[in-house]
Amino acid sequence: MLSRLARDPLLHFVVLGALLFAAYSWVGPGRGADRREDRIVIDQAQLDHLEAMWRAQWKRDPAPGDVAAIIDRHLRQEVFYREALKRNLDHNDEIIKRRLAQKMEAVASDLGTLMQPPTEQQLRAFYDGRKDLFMQPRAFAFRQVLFLPEEANERSRMKAVLVSLQQGAAVPSDRQNKAALRDDWPLTSAATLDNAFGPGFAKALEDLPLGTWSGPVRSGYGWHLVLMQEKRDPRLPDFDEVRDIVSKQHEYYAVLEAQDRMYAELLKGYTVSLTAADIPAEIRSRFPAP
Amino acid sequence: MTKEQLSALLCAALLLVPLSSGAQTPATKAPVRENPLKEAYFGEEHLHTGVSMDAFIAGNRLTPDDAYRFAKGEEIMVNGSLHKIKRPLDFVAVTDHSEFMGEAYSLMNKGAPGYDDPVAVSFRTAPDLKTALELYNKYVLAPLAGGGSPHPDFFQGSQAIKSTWRKNFEAAEKHYKPGVFTTIHAYEWTSAPGGANQHRNVFFRDANVPDMPFSSNEGADPEELWAWMQKQRDEGKKVFAIPHNSNESKGLLFAESSLTGKPIDKKYADTRASMEPLIEIMQVKGNSEVVPNFWPNDEFADFENAISIQRFNGRTLLKENFVRYGLGRGLKYKADLGTNPFKYGFVGGTDNHNGTPSNVEEDNYKVGSHGLADRTAKVRSTSVLEGEMLISDANPGALTGVWAVSNTREAIWDAMLAKETFATSGPRMKVRAFAGQGFAARYGSYEALVKDGYAKGVPMGGNYKGKGAPQILVWAVKDPIGPNLDRIQIVKGWVEQGEIRDTVYNVVASGNRLKKDGSVEPIDAPIDMKTGQFNTKKGAAELMGVWTDPQFDPKQQAYYYVRVLQLPTARWTLYDELREGVTYPADVKRQIVERAWGSPIWVEGS
Numbered sequence: 001m002l003s004r005l006a007r008d009p010l011l012h013f014v015v016l017g018a019l020l021f022a023a024y025s026w027v028g029p030g031r032g033a034d035r036r037e038d039r040i041v042i043d044q045a046q047l048d049h050l051e052a053m054w055r056a057q058w059k060r061d062p063a064p065g066d067v068a069a070i071i072d073r074h075l076r077q078e079v080f081y082r083e084a085l086k087r088n089l090d091h092n093d094e095i096i097k098r099r100l101a102q103k104m105e106a107v108a109s110d111l112g113t114l115m116q117p118p119t120e121q122q123l124r125a126f127y128d129g130r131k132d133l134f135m136q137p138r139a140f141a142f143r144q145v146l147f148l149p150e151e152a153n154e155r156s157r158m159k160a161v162l163v164s165l166q167q168g169a170a171v172p173s174d175r176q177n178k179a180a181l182r183d184d185w186p187l188t189s190a191a192t193l194d195n196a197f198g199p200g201f202a203k204a205l206e207d208l209p210l211g212t213w214s215g216p217v218r219s220g221y222g223w224h225l226v227l228m229q230e231k232r233d234p235r236l237p238d239f240d241e242v243r244d245i246v247s248k249q250h251e252y253y254a255v256l257e258a259q260d261r262m263y264a265e266l267l268k269g270y271t272v273s274l275t276a277a278d279i280p281a282e283i284r285s286r287f288p289a290p
Numbered sequence: 291m292t293k294e295q296l297s298a299l300l301c302a303a304l305l306l307v308p309l310s311s312g313a314q315t316p317a318t319k320a321p322v323r324e325n326p327l328k329e330a331y332f333g334e335e336h337l338h339t340g341v342s343m344d345a346f347i348a349g350n351r352l353t354p355d356d357a358y359r360f361a362k363g364e365e366i367m368v369n370g371s372l373h374k375i376k377r378p379l380d381f382v383a384v385t386d387h388s389e390f391m392g393e394a395y396s397l398m399n400k401g402a403p404g405y406d407d408p409v410a411v412s413f414r415t416a417p418d419l420k421t422a423l424e425l426y427n428k429y430v431l432a433p434l435a436g437g438g439s440p441h442p443d444f445f446q447g448s449q450a451i452k453s454t455w456r457k458n459f460e461a462a463e464k465h466y467k468p469g470v471f472t473t474i475h476a477y478e479w480t481s482a483p484g485g486a487n488q489h490r491n492v493f494f495r496d497a498n499v500p501d502m503p504f505s506s507n508e509g510a511d512p513e514e515l516w517a518w519m520q521k522q523r524d525e526g527k528k529v530f531a532i533p534h535n536s537n538e539s540k541g542l543l544f545a546e547s548s549l550t551g552k553p554i555d556k557k558y559a560d561t562r563a564s565m566e567p568l569i570e571i572m573q574v575k576g577n578s579e580v581v582p583n584f585w586p587n588d589e590f591a592d593f594e595n596a597i598s599i600q601r602f603n604g605r606t607l608l609k610e611n612f613v614r615y616g617l618g619r620g621l622k623y624k625a626d627l628g629t630n631p632f633k634y635g636f637v638g639g640t641d642n643h644n645g646t647p648s649n650v651e652e653d654n655y656k657v658g659s660h661g662l663a664d665r666t667a668k669v670r671s672t673s674v675l676e677g678e679m680l681i682s683d684a685n686p687g688a689l690t691g692v693w694a695v696s697n698t699r700e701a702i703w704d705a706m707l708a709k710e711t712f713a714t715s716g717p718r719m720k721v722r723a724f725a726g727q728g729f730a731a732r733y734g735s736y737e738a739l740v741k742d743g744y745a746k747g748v749p750m751g752g753n754y755k756g757k758g759a760p761q762i763l764v765w766a767v768k769d770p771i772g773p774n775l776d777r778i779q780i781v782k783g784w785v786e787q788g789e790i791r792d793t794v795y796n797v798v799a800s801g802n803r804l805k806k807d808g809s810v811e812p813i814d815a816p817i818d819m820k821t822g823q824f825n826t827k828k829g830a831a832e833l834m835g836v837w838t839d840p841q842f843d844p845k846q847q848a849y850y851y852v853r854v855l856q857l858p859t860a861r862w863t864l865y866d867e868l869r870e871g872v873t874y875p876a877d878v879k880r881q882i883v884e885r886a887w888g889s890p891i892w893v894e895g896s
Contacts, residue, residue: 052602052676052677055601055602061601148830148831148832149831150800150801150830150831150832173734173735174734174735175735176735176736176737177735177736177737178735178736179736179767179831179832180329180330180720180736180767181767181770192377194771195376195377195770195771196377196770197770198770198771199771219770220768220769220770220771220772220831221767221768221770221831221832222831244359245364245365248364248365248366248367251367
């Protein structure tokens, strides 16, 4: 995956530029590929790009005089840039070094994940080691009857309905699917319930007795009488049930590790000599002398 | 960069995408429960995955398969962060650009032509880092830098496009679970002559789809698209199209003439009305309902207008770019030509290029919507979405609600064709409306209200055919994780002496705030700027009412649509500031009034 490369800010710039060019190359005619070193071309796509950058900075459309300045500024930069390259001025510049190192780091990480697709064994080991990632949450099954705060006499009505439900009466017809919220909820995870009823609803369900109508419980809608039918504990699904999720999670954590692993591998290709006097022995010992 | 170089980059980069070998699970044939009173199903109508080339270049490597997983609530890696939506969706249409479906397939799929190309093989089997690096440099970095022009040997012509389309098809088939989760076969036809957005999403009813989508490479004029769609219909396929971003259309979406300059005539109007039942009223790049500039009397018009789109591509805001104008212009065409070419119901989408359908929650907008361009709060607070707009001006996108008898492709598509739909700016509030005669002032239950609505009236998207002023029965319920509702409004549009007119009526408000003169006491429920928390005390969970048009003139055509407003909530920009410590410019909004728009009901006379 290109994900790590995708994080590099310089590349963002390059890619965004490419995007812009892409838009034009798909609608416009193909342009020539002769790009000799001493030739500077400003075609329509290039100019549009420069103008777009200019607009982003100045928050208005460039006037004809501005266009001259935009072109001038671009040419100056391009000429000096190319001359600088010819004279190796890019060498040993701290800022350029940092940029390039960042780019290389991104490339290395990408390749790291690319070249090491996980084996079945690795995935299983990851699943065993990170059970916390794959636990299925607590879930509830219940029926509910809703009363809205804006309804008249909602409190006294609710009390009366609770008594009648406890005595085995049916849900009153005006309460069925109240506010288009369904009455019956088969086993549903706490998180889903919080999203369907509002934050904190699942927690409030914890205290309800099984097998009898009780409540009320507050939700994002209003007050609910609830017949709790089942409370299921969190469980760890079998590996096969969550294989895809394991694979995705593994990929995520693999990316996190890839950078270090690649650095270590690349470092092996270098001999590091710490000859400065003021380096503590503990640090020096990490880089065995050649 | 030339087209060839870009293609090469695309191909080479695709080499890096690991193959997924998901087992095919046939769609289950379990009986699907139907509710004749219909349920609101929420879903995504406009989404791009890595199959769309612009999304791919912006860093998206997710496939339609990933997008469907995300829609079902799974956590997916998006631009380097694990991300998920709070609530699964009921349906999704992946709408990748047909223009860019080309070279990809053979490189991504075992056994496909080009898969065994030596370069492809060498990349996959690179023995060490050094070799892989060289290939990477040759096929990714060098073309990116414009240093060479390697011809993409993998490109298999139209066959490759077909194969990519086929792959999208298979992913949709794999994830379709009737009654539980619906996938819709769809794509985007992407034409923008001179930067004037003409884009349409093309939706198929079932698995009977053409083997290749029609792209703007084959025809950049909507009339060419419709001609192709007609051909599909003649062959027994069921298809419609949904335009979007009228706000970026430079006046061309609701134009006076066709793209070829011919004044709109009966034939054009008939074709367009037949092909396009719906319009996407809002998405990431702005709300196209109205803008304050041209609707100064609509006090809620200032909402996610994305006015900085004007800075790019000459996309100046014109009155003619907005949906409410289009609806009115349509009435006028109906009077002049006999057909309304702009008889649009409403849907909402994201146009998200992250492969993350309906990632619309303001407090969960952590990875943006356009790949690397808006991935972090730091970038969002300072940058421009190149060629489009200020990022701070974008929004997470809108959502479509469909009133359908069941969550199946056929039921969802049929309800969309019938325009029994609504769009929301993100929250999952629900809204219904019926126009008819003889409704009760109050109903004992929700079900009684709906039954009476169908018995005595027509639902949203329909034509009122009764005599006398229509009664409009309206109902709305809040999003359970959002704030309460403020009010329900009805927007009426009509044509008077040749002039397109519209007005906004307040119909129901929470508490006793609706006054005799039709105005509403403001609810005064600001958010807590320190936490983003909305007011939990004011407003109502459910609103309903019956409204009769006081200015009804049986000689006039008109449309009526419902707009539901909820209490103010924090905008994503405030969450960025609170969570990430960034600062947006002072003129950027931190607080918004989210809303839902119900599809219009039309009074067309005889």
